Every structure is written in C-alpha cells, then in structure tokens.
Amino acid sequence: xxxxxxxxxxxxxxxxxxxxxxxxxxxxxxxxxxxxxxxxxxxxxxxxxxxxxxxxxxxxxxxxxxxxxxxxxxxxxxxxxxxxxxxxxxxxxxxxxxxxxxxxxxxxxxxxxxxxxxxxxxxxxxxxxxxxxxxxxxxxxxxxxxxxxxxxxxxxxxxxxxxxxxxxxxxxxxxxxxxxxxxxxxxxxxxxxxxxxxxxxxxxxxxxxxxxxxxxxxxxxxxxxxxxxxxxxxxxxxxxxxxxxxxxxxxxxxxxxxxxxxxxxxxxxxxxxxxxxxxxxxxxxxxxxxxxxxxxxxxxxxxxxxxxxxxxxxxxxxxxxxxxxxxxxxxxxxxxxxxxxxxxxxxxxxxxxxxxxxxxxxxxxxxxxxxxxxxxxxxxxxxxxxxxxxxxxxxxxxxxxxxxxxxxxxxxxxxxxxxxxxxxxxxxxxxxxxxxxxxxxxxxxxxxxxxxxxxxxxxxxxxxxxxxxxxxxxxxxxxxxxxxxxxxxxxxxxxxxxxxxxxxxxxxxxxxxxxx
Numbered sequence: 001x002x003x004x005x006x007x008x009x010x011x012x013x014x015x016x017x018x019x020x021x022x023x024x025x026x027x028x029x030x031x032x033x034x035x036x037x038x039x040x041x042x043x044x045x046x047x048x049x050x051x052x053x054x055x056x057x058x059x060x061x062x063x064x065x066x067x068x069x070x071x072x073x074x075x076x077x078x079x080x081x082x083x084x085x086x087x088x089x090x091x092x093x094x095x096x097x098x099x100x101x102x103x104x105x106x107x108x109x110x111x112x113x114x115x116x117x118x119x120x121x122x123x124x125x126x127x128x129x130x131x132x133x134x135x136x137x138x139x140x141x142x143x144x145x146x147x148x149x150x151x152x153x154x155x156x157x158x159x160x161x162x163x164x165x166x167x168x169x170x171x172x173x174x175x176x177x178x179x180x181x182x183x184x185x186x187x188x189x190x191x192x193x194x195x196x197x198x199x200x201x202x203x204x205x206x207x208x209x210x211x212x213x214x215x216x217x218x219x220x221x222x223x224x225x226x227x228x229x230x231x232x233x234x235x236x237x238x239x240x241x242x243x244x245x246x247x248x249x250x251x252x253x254x255x256x257x258x259x260x261x262x263x264x265x266x267x268x269x270x271x272x273x274x275x276x277x278x279x280x281x282x283x284x285x286x287x288x289x290x291x292x293x294x295x296x297x298x299x300x301x302x303x304x305x306x307x308x309x310x311x312x313x314x315x316x317x318x319x320x321x322x323x324x325x326x327x328x329x330x331x332x333x334x335x336x337x338x339x340x341x342x343x344x345x346x347x348x349x350x351x352x353x354x355x356x357x358x359x360x361x362x363x364x365x366x367x368x369x370x371x372x373x374x375x376x377x378x379x380x381x382x383x384x385x386x387x388x389x390x391x392x393x394x395x396x397x398x399x400x401x402x403x404x405x406x407x408x409x410x411x412x413x414x415x416x417x418x419x420x421x422x423x424x425x426x427x428x429x430x431x432x433x434x435x436x437x438x439x440x441x442x443x444x445x446x447x448x449x450x451x452x453x454x455x456x457x458x459x460x461x462x463x464x465x466x467x468x469x470x471x472x473x474x475x476x477x478x479x480x481x482x483x484x485x486x487x488x489x490x491x492x493x494x495x496x497x498x499x500x501x502x503x504x505x506x507x508x509x510x511x512x513x514x515x516x
Contacts, residue, residue, distance in 0.1 A: 015057040032087040044080040097134045135228045141173040182218040183232035190239035251285035272312045280324035287331045330371045337510030339378030382415040407490040445487035472497040
C-alpha cells in the first residue's frame, strides 16, 4: 500500500466525520433522511450506511459495492457531507447560543426579503438582546447593521430617536469589536512567535518581545471591557508570560482567566473550550511555581466539575478534558514525589489514547509518553522508562517537539546509566551528544549537563559521588536563571543528582524538599 492510500484512510474528511458521529447523531441522521420522501433509497444514504460499517476508508471497496461509479463518487461524497452537516446543525446537542442567534438572524432576513419589516425587526431585537447578553458582539453588530437598513424602509414616527439609538449602538459595538480583534490578533501573533522562535533566551530577545507586546496592545478603558475583551486581554498577557518564562505572572493571568469564568458562570456553557484551556494554564502555572497547596485544591475542583458534568461534553471538550485532567494528575505526583502512587494512571492514559486516537495529534500523544517515562524513572523502573522514551525518540517528526526530543534523549541516557547498561551507555552518549549538537537553540543547562556527565565513563565507582557533587554545583546556578530554569521543568536533573549524592531515591529527595 503506498503512502498516498494510507493518507487517504486517515484524512478523508467524509469518513472522519462519519466515524466521529455518536449513536444519537447517527439516529438523528436516519430520522432526517427518512423525513425526506424517497431519500431512504437515495445513493447518498446507501453510501452513508456503507461507510458507517467500515473500519478504514477504502475507495476500491466503495466502487466494488456498486453504490456509485468512480466518476460520480466525488459529487456523491460532497452531497452526503453537506446532508450530514445539515442534520448535525438540527441536532439539539449542537444548538449553542451562536447557532441559535444565527438562526434568528436568518429567519429575520427571510422576513425582511418578504417585505414583512415589522416582524423582521421584532425578531432582530430579540436576537440582538440574546447576542449582547451572551457576549456575541460580532453578530450583534451584524444585527444592528441590518436593523439600520430595514429602518430606512419601514417609516415610523420614532425614526429620529431610533436612528440615534442604532447609530450609538453600532458605534459602541464596533469599538468593542475592534479592541477584541486587536487583542485576539496580538494573542495569536505571540503564539506564532513561540512556535517560530521559541522562548526568550537572553535580555535582547526579552526586550524585543516586550516592545512588540507594548506596541501592539490597543488603548482601552479596563472598566468598560466586557467578558470577551477581558478574556483576550488575559490570553495575550499569558502568552507574553510564557514567551518570557515569567511563570509568576503567568499564574496571575491564568488565575484571572479562570476567575473571569467564575464571575460569568454561564460563559462556561457557551465557551467550554476557552474555560478548559484557561484552567489547564492555571494548573500548569501552579505546577511551574511549585505551589502545591493551591494546585491540589484547584485540581480537586476541576475533577469535581468534570465528574458532575459541569462542563459541556462534546468530542472536542472530551479530548481536552482527557489531556488536561490527566496531564495535571501526573504533575501532582511529580510535585509530591509520589511516583508509585501515580502508576495507576498509565493504563488509563493508554486506554484513552486508543479511544481518542483519531482526534489526538502525535505531539500530544508523545507528551503523554514523556510524562509516563518520567513517572517510571521516578519510581525506579528504568526499563519501562526506556520503553516509553523509545516511542518518542523513534518518532522523527514531532510538531513543536524539539525540546521534548532533547529531554527524552537526556532522560534516556540517565535511565540507561541507572540500569547499569554500560554496554549501551557509550552508544547513548554519542547519539545524545550528536543530537544536541544539531540543535540550534541549545540551553546552557543541556550543554553543561551533557559535557559533565560524559566524564563519568572514565571514573571508578568510588569517584562518582564526588563528580556528581561537581555537576550539581555547575547546574545549581541555573535553577532560578530567567532563561535557563525551564529546563528543570522538563527534567528534574538536580533532584536526580541529589539522590546520587545522598544515596536516596529521587522520590525521597522530592518529598524532603520544602513546598508551599
């Protein structure tokens, strides 16, 4: 089978859509088709029933079934795809506020085109109120613009005051939409910088990011900002904090993000994805600054919300809940040094990766593999640690995965050392060193560690502890370094070195450290 055929199996949009349908959505589609006279025997429905049963997309099997000719297949697939979307749009589960408002706007447009101005205006007023109440200000602006058009044709005695009212409303909405647009642009541009360049590595890059942020930040009156404007403001500030590795202020803005949803609880229903992302950044920030007490409190709240279905469930949110909840459950055990107690998570995570495989990209899967490897390393099961690291190292192309690949190789080196696999160790040194040399943005921590540990191969066992102390001293100066401290978040090298020096386990070292 050639690569193109393999890609088709995974990337055929119609097949992926059908595979994503729940039992409820399939039942809805059957009812939808049944209501359209003659459609139960239509070719598009026959194609749906055929693809529904398939485990993988196979174009040859479709042609062989006799449902459609090769020449007609493309058109039939496009028609089926459209019918599925129409059916999904009608499903109550997908009738979110934005869809409801759009529907009202569509109905009002139809009434306007029929010349029923009064009915149209009445419906638009209702839709506009709903849009403003739910912070859907882009749609609200569209509605006001349509109201202005209709008012010029539907003459009433109140037209002068109505004109002033609509003009002011349009201006206010436009101003708020411009601020939101500029803030969302800034947030996206900062994220783009992170993907393209990475984190600030020196004072010059820090200044460039700060200058860029201040130049692009729009002028606004904070007191006049609504939910949506404040959300994008916190997002933009948070990305700036990530770029500059300012974890304390990252905690500040991610906390503001989560508490904004607590101030406007109904927005959790409307924007569950934003809520989930904000909560994950909040927990991650607490992990980065090692605030154990608040981390555990907030993780319990998050778990409770998930268990009690306080967050709307759909394919998108279910995958995010899995990623964020279980990543932070693993972080909890890393923070506390309770690696053994966290071992139950491995089977759960692997099962969920299989369940959501078609919705997870390779980068997120490999991140889980790295965390599981760290868990096994912490509990002293180095062979299993190596098994999971191999999954990462063998994956050549990981989106935004250079750091992950780098630290996977360093941890792999440590795990081989711990296993006493001396005959593999020299090979691991060479491969790791070769890989690190290829990296353009190698951190000082990585350079110092790899150069220092290489000397261990020439030492006698009784000399190791003295050398470990030297390596620890060289690395300790970077622990709170503004541009180097991130390395210790990927791999707690200092705790490992302390475990060698003190003849204790990594878990014992972490547990003994003072936490907030």
